[in-house]
Amino acid sequence: MNIWRWRGVQIIAERSDYDVIIVGAGSMGMSAGYHLARRGVKTLLIDAFDPPHTEGSHHGETRLIRHAYSGDPAYIDLALRAQVLWEEAEAESGLKLLAPSGVLNLADSKVYSFAGRLEEARKRKVRAEQLDAEEICRRWPALNLPESFEAMYEPDAGYLYSERCITAYRQLALDHGAELLTNTPVLKVTAREGSVTVQTKQGDYHGAAAILSAGAWFSSLSPFINLPIKAVRKVVGWFGSTPDFETGRFPGFTLGAEEGEFYGFPSISGAGLKIGRHDTGEVWKPGEPLQPFGSLESDEGDLRRVLEAYMPGAAGRLLKGSVCKYEHTPDEDFIIDRHPAHNHVLLAGGFSGHGFKFSSAVGEILADMAVQGHTRQNIAPFSLSRFNSSASDLKS
Incomplete structure (x- = not known):
């Protein structure tokens, strides 16, 4: 039995090999893996394919990044922060990620x-x-x-080279000590107080916390979580x-x-x-x-x-x-929140075709929430509770 402290709270669990396990290493997951690893968090990323790949939402060479956004004003703040972080990732990786085309x-x-x-x-x-x-x-x-x-x-807007962005964050995450399992579909996720188990054909992996960022594959994580994502x-x-x-x-x-x-x-x-x-x-x-x-x-x-x-x-x-x-999602706004039954499991999904540009900042938000328990960014518009679904509809 292991005893350690997570976000200042004493945790007791039977086994934990990692601080955080990330399920889905696409744009959001790979960014979160980098932001966690660079803080010294023992991080495991698991993906059903080998990112960057063509089975999700990040391929096709380019994605727009713009700042004068519609919807909640939180989007503008998030876009501006994302721009800064993309520039930092470009400088650290040495890869050309941004094209300032307007x-x-x-x-x-x-x-x-x-x-x-x-x-x-x-x-x-x-x-x-x-x-x-x-x-x-x-x-x-x-x-x-x-x-x-x-x-x-x-x-001041432009576009991002999307697969190159994934490649950059992948290499940076690994350079900072993260581990990555590719071509490893997740069969089941379970959680208890202070621990999460992720089951795969290659074996079970255990962590103190988890981030679920499975993109269009979120329904494969049912019944552990059922999100209103189509x-x-x-x-x-x-x-x-x-x-x-x-x-x-x-x-x-x-x-x-x-x-x-x-x-x-x-x-x-x-x-x-x-x-x-x-x-x-x-x-x-x-x-x-x-x-x-x-x-x-x-x-x-x-x-x-x-x-x-x-x-x-x-x-x-x-x-x-x-x-x-x-x-x-039904309103095409994101979901960035905690699992309704497991506070140590974070959710990032429903990016509705306009999320890639924000992924540098979303990864930082997820790392903040995992390590500090909160984030300075306004994520209230992305709360899962806005859908007013009963707990039984959303959680296991």
Whole structure:
């Protein structure tokens, strides 16, 4: 029997090989592993695959990072902190993680207004410009926009090289003493006061605490935890484009119109403009096959239609398509909280297709909560209790 202190509280457990076990070493989990290990916390990361990989939500080369965010103001604060931490990770790892391309948020004023986001950006001194359709097309003449369009341009925003970010945090975590088990699916998680056991085919692993960051695979951890998360299949495509859409000439972008909600990136080294659709998606469950790109007419069709309408110079031949997963909560806000029955088990999930940019800061938050018992970031909007589900629905 071991006796030690965790967050200042005496813990008694039959066995503990690690201080913290992280289940799911994707964007959030790998970041948490780094932030814990660099503090000297004995950390084990377990992943069903070998990150970075194509079975979750972090592949596809790039992810936007922007700061003038919609929703709760906590998002802006979190985005600003994430930017600082990405810059630190870039410096420490020696890998190029950030591309400061600017982000052009486009919308038809008939369906969306930037007024609230601009107001919050000004309060927090985030640089953001409001542009009308004439000014947008003057700066980026390759765009074809009706007069009803407007934009919010963020010159300090850009994009992250997503797989490279995972690689950086993986190497940094290992350099600081973390251990990583790859290609090791978790079969079961159990907890008792002061200890957590994670069962795999390779054996059982024991820790004083755990972080569950299983992404679209969260339902595989039932009945230990049942979160209101729905995994959906998402696609992105790279299309042949004119030089007007190359890096240095065109920014990252989002676009909201009657056709739907889209996001994208300039053509990097001639790879073609990348675009994906944020809304819609086919429901997917762990264990089910994930249909490859092109299985549905809408895979290419939805993307091509919006390019032909607003970016005709980027509506060339489809160069590549890819499929990934979103993990939606009902309100598309995150879940960052403690297990309702086990205070020493942390939950990070439901990032709903817009979480990657925050993962550097979410990892820090999880490390703070595990080691200190609290975090300086405002995570109240991400509380599990907001769904008002009964305890029996959420916990084992």
